[in-house]
Amino acid sequence: MSSEQRFGYEWKKYAHVDPLYEGQFQNWMAPLMPDGFRGKDVLDAGCGMGRNSYWALTYGARIVMAFDNDDRSVDAARNNLAVFPNAKVLKKSIYDINWNREFDIVFSIGVIHHLKDPKSALARLIESLRPGGILAIWVYSYEGNKWIVKYVNPIRIHVTSKLPVSMTHILAYICSVPLWFFLKITGGTTPYLKQIAGFKFWHVHSIVFDQLIPDVAHYWREEEILALVKGLPLRDVRVIPPPNKSGWILIGTKI
Ligand SMILES: C[S@@+](CC[C@H](N)C(=O)[O-])C[C@H]1O[C@@H](n2cnc3c(N)ncnc32)[C@H](O)[C@@H]1O
Secondary structure, X not given: OOHHHHHHHHHHHOOOOOOOHHHHHHHHOHHHXXXXXXXXXXXXXXXXXXXXXXXXXXXXXXXXXXXEOOHHHHHHHHHHHOOOOXXXXXEOOHXXXXXXXXXXXXXXXXXXHHOOOHHHHHHHHHHOEEEEEEEEEEEOEOOOOHHHHHHHHHHHHXXXXXXXXXXXXXXXXXXXXXXXXXXXXXXXXXXXXXXXXXXXXXXXXXXXXXXXXXXXXXXXXXXXXHHXXXXXXXXXXXXXOOOOOOOEEEEEEEO
């Protein structure tokens, strides 16, 4: 089963757009808040069940084109975005898209670090942008996650990404239950943990589960992210931490 299909299991199980996802979206897309989406033609690459497109549309995007490479994710996104006549959801791989200068904003949240060929995916996303359009990507960071790279990655690579995904969902309770008690007792010890301390248990569990399912998960250093877009037609490139200091936001303008 591919990573996309394993994520499809996740998005079928966690298909509801919870109001708390809005804060996550604002965090991941912080440089575009509060009005950056208004009136824009937007592409959401690797949309999952559509929770991020949902907020882009709520914030006044003119059109949102969302795509993902798994049927269950696409079905869930179509359901969640059905209330917006200006939303379209397609089943597509990021490697096969062929939009040319069609969007004002191309965003992708939590996707590029799961790809075997992130550079070619980024080249295609940039090609989809009109000159002057904005690329906004959120990815995992190495900085702040060294313990995941050291202790969780080997378990993910050798065990949890290989098991039937329903079994990994059950195994994830081994981490999510103690994490939940830790969050309730401490209220969170970092800006990110403080944020998720306010989440419901199922949400914390889904975050742990999400970490354990894919076969590829890069935790990049700032300079590694810059290297991914080197030579691509992008100016004013910045790699910045989001407000909750978890991961990196890559942002740049199409030349
Ligand atoms: C962690 S999920 C994030 C989903 C969504 N962006 C969100 O934040 O809710 C990663 C998503 O990337 C999608 N994905 C992975 N590889 C892909 C590819 N080659 N083409 C399109 N989507 C892909 C998966 O199917 C999955 O839905």
